[in-house]
Amino acid sequence: MPEATTPDDGDSGDGVRLDLISGARMEGLTSMEKIRLILDSVRDGDIVVLEAGLSPEEESKLIEVTMTEISPDDFSGIEIETYPSTHQPNQGLMGRLLGKEESPNKLTVIGPANQIETLHKDEDLISALVSRR
Amino acid sequence: MGLLTNLRDSITRVTDRLFADDEPKRIGIYGPPNAGKTTLANRIARDWTGDAVGPESHIPHETRRARRKENVTIERNGKTVTIDIVDTPGVTTKVDYKEFLDHDMEKDDAVKRSREATEGVAEAMHWLREDVDGVIYVLDSSTDPFTQVNTMLIGIIESQDLPVLIFANKVDLDDSDVKRISDAFPQHETVPLSALEGDNMEEVYEKIAEYFG
Numbered sequence: 001m002p003e004a005t006t007p008d009d010g011d012s013g014d015g016v017r018l019d020l021i022s023g024a025r026m027e028g029l030t031s032m033e034k035i036r037l038i039l040d041s042v043r044d045g046d047i048v049v050l051e052a053g054l055s056p057e058e059e060s061k062l063i064e065v066t067m068t069e070i071s072p073d074d075f076s077g078i079e080i081e082t083y084p085s086t087h088q089p090n091q092g093l094m095g096r097l098l099g100k101e102e103s104p105n106k107l108t109v110i111g112p113a114n115q116i117e118t119l120h121k122d123e124d125l126i127s128a129l130v131s132r133r
Numbered sequence: 134m135g136l137l138t139n140l141r142d143s144i145t146r147v148t149d150r151l152f153a154d155d156e157p158k159r160i161g162i163y164g165p166p167n168a169g170k171t172t173l174a175n176r177i178a179r180d181w182t183g184d185a186v187g188p189e190s191h192i193p194h195e196t197r198r199a200r201r202k203e204n205v206t207i208e209r210n211g212k213t214v215t216i217d218i219v220d221t222p223g224v225t226t227k228v229d230y231k232e233f234l235d236h237d238m239e240k241d242d243a244v245k246r247s248r249e250a251t252e253g254v255a256e257a258m259h260w261l262r263e264d265v266d267g268v269i270y271v272l273d274s275s276t277d278p279f280t281q282v283n284t285m286l287i288g289i290i291e292s293q294d295l296p297v298l299i300f301a302n303k304v305d306l307d308d309s310d311v312k313r314i315s316d317a318f319p320q321h322e323t324v325p326l327s328a329l330e331g332d333n334m335e336e337v338y339e340k341i342a343e344y345f346g
Contacts, residue, residue, distance in 0.1 A: 056292035059285045060258050063226055067255035070228055072244045077227025081281050113227035121279070 016047060016115070016130050023052030031058045035065050042112050043075055047130060053082055053106035077113040081126045082106050157204055157215040158345050159264060163257070163290075164271035165282055166223025169302040171195065173271055173328035174220035177341075178202045180334065186220050198222070198253045199260065207346075209339045214346030219265060222253035224286055261289060267296045267345050274301040274325065275308035278317040287318060296344050299323045300337065305330045 019041050026034055034054065039062075041048045054062060062078075070077050083106065109116075109126060120127040162170045174186040186202045188195060202218045230247035234240065261268075268290050272278050290297050299318055301311040305327040315323040324340050326333040 056285070056289040057262070060262055060289045063224065063285070064255045064258040066226060067228070067251040067258070070247070070251045072230050072247065076229040077225070080226055080285075082284070113229070118281075121281075 014132050018047050020049045035062050047111040050108040053108040078110050079113045079116045080110045081118055082108045083126050157217045158266040160216045160267045161219045161265035162269045168271045168273045169328050170271045171220050174218050176328045181205050207338050209342040212342040212346040214342050221257035269298050271300045271302050273303050274311050275303050275306040278314045298344050301325045
């Protein structure tokens with residue numbers, strides 16, 4: 001599964017590495033490859049920014065797999081925020097019956113729970129505090 | 134796909150799930166930690182069977198494994214529904230054993246609780262995709278509903294075409310704001326209640342019978 005690994009550019013010192021992953025790169029991966037790609041980076045202390053986000057099914061699996069990897073004093077889980085919100089106030093029953101899918105153009109930020117903290121989020125802005133490892 | 138085809142497929146998916154057989158519908162009680170899921174499950178189970186589902190606590194993740202109360206028959210307004218109530222652990226994306234130390238817990242107990250909680254959440258997420266026929270989503274109406282976990286969970290439930298009722302719990306608290314919840318998820322019906330005090334349970338049972346019956 002060569003695509004499901006991130007290149008190791010060496011020691012990032014005291015900094016925090018951001019992996020900005022394009023929608024095109026994610027498009028060619030299976031759900032589990034996407035989840036592995038995200039969690040491997042986050043467990044290394046990196047912040048992952050997904051251009052195209054994840055589907056609801058993939059989000060569900062991401063939570064499930066994250067839970068299986070939490071361990072004391074090592075990995076306490078993930079912090080995740082999505083912009084624009086997957087919540088669409090105007091999408092009612094008819095919208096869902098008509099088969100309208102949520103926009104694929106959502107941007108998702110995922111980081112280690114012990115290093116990233118969401119300070120503020122609204123419909124146009126995610127403000128997060130990232131601490132060094 | 135055209136409107137009629139989509140409409141027919143959507144209705145078929147929901148009705149197939151609900152009326153596939155005479156087995157009780159498995160209704161999962163989902164929501165974030167400490168929203169009052171177990172208190173609600175116990176209230177429903179006690180009202181209709183006389184037995185509780187599991188212990189309640191103010192400490193997060195008191196429910197670490199899903200618990201099921203089978204064959205709970207609810208009758209309201211001429212409608213009868215028999216459901217299996219599945220009380221699930223509070224869904225979260227992070228569990229840190231250190232948060233349990235603040236509740237006067239020893240480290241070994243906190244780590245054990247943490248491990249059990251993560252297993253329970255993983256199981257609950259798997260069941261949400263595979264093994265429930267409907268969802269009661271419980272929120273604490275005194276806290277902000279605009280969290281990523283709530284948004285994700287509601288999105289996942291919608292993507293599964295599961296019927297869902299949103300319960301705004303803890304209306305007995307001074308900070309309760311039910312409108313904040315109905316504004317957050319206007320595409321779903323929000324029912325206010327206090328599972329602890331038993332407030333508005335008549336409407337709760339009416340909606341359960343209406344949605345899942």
